[in-house]
Amino acid sequence: MALSKKQSAENTHLNKIIELDGNYGEAGGALVRVALALSALTGQEFKVTKIRSGRKDSGLKAQHLTAIKTLKELCHAETNEVQMGSTELWFKPGKIKKGIYDVDIGTAGSITLLLQALILPSLFAPGKVTFNITGGTCGKWQASVDYLQNILLPYLHRFVEKIEIKILRRGYYPKGLGSIRLEISPRFNLHKYESFSALRDELPFKIQKILLLEQGKLEQIRGIVNVSSELQEKDVGDRIKNAALGGLKQYNVPANIRVEYAKAESIGGEVLVWGIFSAGGKVDYDNPVILAGDALIEPQKSSEEIGKEAAGELKKQIDAGAAVEYHLADQLIQFMGLLPGSQMKAGEVSKHAQTNMYVVEKFLPVGFKIEKNIVSVEEKE
Numbered sequence: 001m002a003l004s005k006k007q008s009a010e011n012t013h014l015n016k017i018i019e020l021d022g023n024y025g026e027a028g029g030a031l032v033r034v035a036l037a038l039s040a041l042t043g044q045e046f047k048v049t050k051i052r053s054g055r056k057d058s059g060l061k062a063q064h065l066t067a068i069k070t071l072k073e074l075c076h077a078e079t080n081e082v083q084m085g086s087t088e089l090w091f092k093p094g095k096i097k098k099g100i101y102d103v104d105i106g107t108a109g110s111i112t113l114l115l116q117a118l119i120l121p122s123l124f125a126p127g128k129v130t131f132n133i134t135g136g137t138c139g140k141w142q143a144s145v146d147y148l149q150n151i152l153l154p155y156l157h158r159f160v161e162k163i164e165i166k167i168l169r170r171g172y173y174p175k176g177l178g179s180i181r182l183e184i185s186p187r188f189n190l191h192k193y194e195s196f197s198a199l200r201d202e203l204p205f206k207i208q209k210i211l212l213l214e215q216g217k218l219e220q221i222r223g224i225v226n227v228s229s230e231l232q233e234k235d236v237g238d239r240i241k242n243a244a245l246g247g248l249k250q251y252n253v254p255a256n257i258r259v260e261y262a263k264a265e266s267i268g269g270e271v272l273v274w275g276i277f278s279a280g281g282k283v284d285y286d287n288p289v290i291l292a293g294d295a296l297i298e299p300q301k302s303s304e305e306i307g308k309e310a311a312g313e314l315k316k317q318i319d320a321g322a323a324v325e326y327h328l329a330d331q332l333i334q335f336m337g338l339l340p341g342s343q344m345k346a347g348e349v350s351k352h353a354q355t356n357m358y359v360v361e362k363f364l365p366v367g368f369k370i371e372k373n374i375v376s377v378e379e380k381e
Helices: 003-014 030-042 064-077 111-122 145-159 196-206 229-234 236-251 304-319 326-336 351-363
Strands: 018-021 045-050 089-090 099-104 129-135 160-171 179-188 219-228 255-262 269-278 289-296 344-345 366-371 374-379
Touching: 003 255, 018 030, 018 351, 030 045, 030 064, 030 089, 030 111, 030 326, 030 351, 045 196, 064 089, 064 099, 064 111, 064 129, 064 145, 099 160, 111 129, 111 145, 111 179, 111 229, 129 236, 145 160, 145 179, 145 269, 196 374, 219 229, 219 236, 219 304, 229 236, 229 255, 236 255, 236 269, 236 304, 269 304, 289 304, 326 351, 351 366
Parallel strands: 018 045, 099 129, 219 255
Antiparallel strands: 045 089, 129 179, 160 179, 219 269, 269 289, 344 374, 366 374
16 A cells, blocks of 8 residues: 555654754753653654763763663663763664553652653553652752642643652652652553554544643642751741742732641752633633742742742743743643644743754654744644
């Protein structure tokens, strides 16, 4: 049977070894993580050079090595020999499998950065996938596990029967040793399709596109302050909560911020606040508008400053008229690539987001456009 022009183009796209420039865009580790995720899902082999070459500590870091090791188990992959500081990676995936994976990142290595490489392929596994991960639950230059749980996961429910993350133990810098369990029960089994292309062709007919263009009306504010138990005596959590609520009272909507004191190996914590918006008086649970702001607990900042900082971050997103805050925009790019026709209006389109677009366009026959902070993705002709 003759192949259509689209199928022929896609087969050509899928059969070549993809070459990536690790120095592209923000030239950080996200490029490697997103490439690993898409390679495992699509079955495409890739090679990346000049990994993090513009950084002071260039090359692969511990969390990248952990991602590579875990994905080798998840999808029977082959790689070149890599170690701390390696600037080249070759990765050839096999078939994704279900199962339980126990992962220890070591110290306060970011759990969420690791999951950036693991979640996407696991959504299409042939059965339930469980990750038990030890590492850092929040820290600088990363989304926290609370952010993943409350802000990102609501957008991923469309792909699965169930996705749930449980925080079993908090892990703060520098010792980390936090613990989480992520369970994914897939809705689509990649193995039941003739190819990844066949699955990808079906997805837009079975799943709602990601359409986030209007902010809508703010209905409520929620939040969580998680603090190591050593700080309870000084009421640090409650002081942060009250400062955040004070910074957001102008919106005159119901607000509930929970305070959690936790035993941890190091002193630390974080505040995360988010607003939930409606359109026409209803919250769209397929495409929810959730904007967030956060702040880390740091010794040089007062509790009041930390609470105000998180509130200020949320206010900034609301005042920008965004439907997606910029950290979330970074993370949604790889999922939008599976659903051509998706669009989102971000508060800001960061270099991270643009780098992720570069990677997605290498693995999938789609093209991204940015116009006035509106990001759209379409099928390539």
